[in-house]
Amino acid sequence: MMGLALKTLLEALESQRAGDVELVAELDIPAVRVLEVPLDLTACRELRVLAQVFNGEQSALAAAVLRAALLDMQAHLDDELDQLAHSARSALDDCAS
Numbered sequence: 001m002m003g004l005a006l007k008t009l010l011e012a013l014e015s016q017r018a019g020d021v022e023l024v025a026e027l028d029i030p031a032v033r034v035l036e037v038p039l040d041l042t043a044c045r046e047l048r049v050l051a052q053v054f055n056g057e058q059s060a061l062a063a064a065v066l067r068a069a070l071l072d073m074q075a076h077l078d079d080e081l082d083q084l085a086h087s088a089r090s091a092l093d094d095c096a097s
Helices: 004-017 041-053 058-096
Strands: none
Touching: 004 058, 041 058
16 A cells, blocks of 8 residues: 555656646755665666656655655554554553543
């Protein structure tokens, strides 16, 4: 299941490819830190092909996908933390009564 940030990135990439200038994918972000991440051959090939399809650089696309995935992960964790906090409050209320 694709998260909202990944969906938004994909929609922007597809719109940009179709020539829609209103929705532009944010790929040119200044690098604060460079990470070396080992990729298996399949992932590397897929990333290269996607970069060609969307007329971008492989490293810029990888950074954008990673950023979107982290945003989606954070949103998911926030939801789970809220559920855990609610469960903890309920458990405390049960103990107090």
